Amino acid sequence: MSKITEPELMSRLSEVFRTHGYDGASLSKISEATGLRRASLYHRFPGGKTEMAEAVLKWAGEWLATNALAPLAGSGPPEDRLRQMAEKLDEFYEGGRRSCLLDALSFGLEEGGIRDHQKAGMEAWIEAIATMLRESGIPPRTARERAEDAVIRIQGGLVMSRAKGDPLPFQRTLRSLPQDLLRKPE
Amino acid sequence: MSKITEPELMSRLSEVFRTHGYDGASLSKISEATGLRRASLYHRFPGGKTEMAEAVLKWAGEWLATNALAPLAGSGPPEDRLRQMAEKLDEFYEGGRRSCLLDALSFGLEEGGIRDHQKAGMEAWIEAIATMLRESGIPPRTARERAEDAVIRIQGGLVMSRAKGDPLPFQRTLRSLPQDLLRKPE
DNA sequence: TTGACTTGACCGAACGTTCGGTATAGACTC
DNA sequence: GAGTCTATACCGAACGTTCGGTCAAGTCAA
Numbered sequence: 001m002s003k004i005t006e007p008e009l010m011s012r013l014s015e016v017f018r019t020h021g022y023d024g025a026s027l028s029k030i031s032e033a034t035g036l037r038r039a040s041l042y043h044r045f046p047g048g049k050t051e052m053a054e055a056v057l058k059w060a061g062e063w064l065a066t067n068a069l070a071p072l073a074g075s076g077p078p079e080d081r082l083r084q085m086a087e088k089l090d091e092f093y094e095g096g097r098r099s100c101l102l103d104a105l106s107f108g109l110e111e112g113g114i115r116d117h118q119k120a121g122m123e124a125w126i127e128a129i130a131t132m133l134r135e136s137g138i139p140p141r142t143a144r145e146r147a148e149d150a151v152i153r154i155q156g157g158l159v160m161s162r163a164k165g166d167p168l169p170f171q172r173t174l175r176s177l178p179q180d181l182l183r184k185p186e
Numbered sequence: 187m188s189k190i191t192e193p194e195l196m197s198r199l200s201e202v203f204r205t206h207g208y209d210g211a212s213l214s215k216i217s218e219a220t221g222l223r224r225a226s227l228y229h230r231f232p233g234g235k236t237e238m239a240e241a242v243l244k245w246a247g248e249w250l251a252t253n254a255l256a257p258l259a260g261s262g263p264p265e266d267r268l269r270q271m272a273e274k275l276d277e278f279y280e281g282g283r284r285s286c287l288l289d290a291l292s293f294g295l296e297e298g299g300i301r302d303h304q305k306a307g308m309e310a311w312i313e314a315i316a317t318m319l320r321e322s323g324i325p326p327r328t329a330r331e332r333a334e335d336a337v338i339r340i341q342g343g344l345v346m347s348r349a350k351g352d353p354l355p356f357q358r359t360l361r362s363l364p365q366d367l368l369r370k371p372e
Numbered sequence: 373t374t375g376a377c378t379t380g381a382c383c384g385a386a387c388g389t390t391c392g393g394t395a396t397a398g399a400c401t402c
Numbered sequence: 403g404a405g406t407c408t409a410t411a412c413c414g415a416a417c418g419t420t421c422g423g424t425c426a427a428g429t430c431a432a
Contacts, residue, residue: 023294122346160337162292374432398408
């Protein structure tokens with residue numbers, strides 16, 4: 001029997017990587033957070049710490065795709081769909097108290113699978129928003145730029161909230177997104 | 187005689203902390219980057235790694251205050267002043283190829299002097315922009331929000347550029363800032 | 373009884389830090 | 403000017419600790 005279920009394990013894992021970054025997420029901290037000893041972790045992730053980080057990145061990416069990005073392709077007024085995304089993001093980042101894995105894991109590791117994962121994740125995110133904006137009648141070029149800008153502001157909001165120790169900046173950013181994205185092209 | 191001048195030392199130090207984060211910036215890497223052996227680093231920074239990070243944060247903050255923020259309080263059209271800031275930021279972050287120390291050092295360290303330094307740095311940054319906006323006739327409340335939003339977008343642009351390995355998002359963000367900040371209040 | 377799972381004991385390497393000591397340069401006597 | 407003293411800057415070697423990772427020996431449901 002497993003000491004810990006896979007979803008629970010991934011959740012704890014992501015928490016450690018989020019708050020400490022890759023180098024700061026030592027196996028001791030991971031072990032403590034998950035309740036698994038070093039050796040058990042290596043049973044589940046034969047590839048070691050690298051594989052843990054990759055798995056957590058994949059897991060988070062899938063969660064976001066299913067919960068935050070999927071509604072964008074749904075029906076209903078575009079503004080409502082964007083608000084749904086914002087709601088899910090608020091949940092995912094715990095109102096700005098957590099940081100983004102893409103940010104946390106972007107320090108101090110050489111080129112490799114993790115970095116590729118990151119790049120792809122960002123790209124998927126932007127493209128999902130851009131597609132929706134285009135379908136809402138916004139010119140393709142503008143849609144791309146605004147989508148990228150949206151992700152930029154989300155990321156920046158998280159950085160700001162973390163630095164200030166105050167979730168408000170992130171919240172405000174999320175709240176202003178739907179209208180900002182759908183405003184008339186100049 | 188010193189093996190390395192203080193400005194050069196701080197520059198190298200900041201490079202290591204920026205790219206690897208606090209935990210990733212090992213004394214070996216720092217030693218290699220600065221040309222000073224471990225023991226010599228402790229001669230210059232008796233407080234160890236913590237003191238190095240604090241020093242680098244202070245150094246960067248002063249550079250930004252003098253070079254990027256000071257022009258905001260100068261004379262000339264507000265839009266020109268903002269463009270001057272953008273220019274200096276572009277220089278400081280090497281067009282988006284470097285990351286922000288406030289971001290890099292915000293992972294994995296407990297409350298302490300470093301975190302306070304960060305919070306103060308962010309606050310000073312926002313306030314400098316807000317003050318200028320207010321003097322340009324923008325209502326105080328709007329000025330604050332826009333200033334915070336500006337810093338958020340700068341930070342987000344850096345995250346995005348780093349994740350994508352492409353300086354363009356940051357460049358585009360910088361370029362759009364002056365007009366965005368000075369647009370008519372709605 | 374097999375196979376998935378966990379574990380304590382252990383490894384070499386790297387970590388941040390400290391210590392004793394050397395080289396150099398300027399200041400002060402004699 | 404020679405000799406001594408002090409301060410600054412640097413370094414090699416080692417400290418104890420923690421790192422990421424391994425292994426043989428269990429545990430336990432199917």
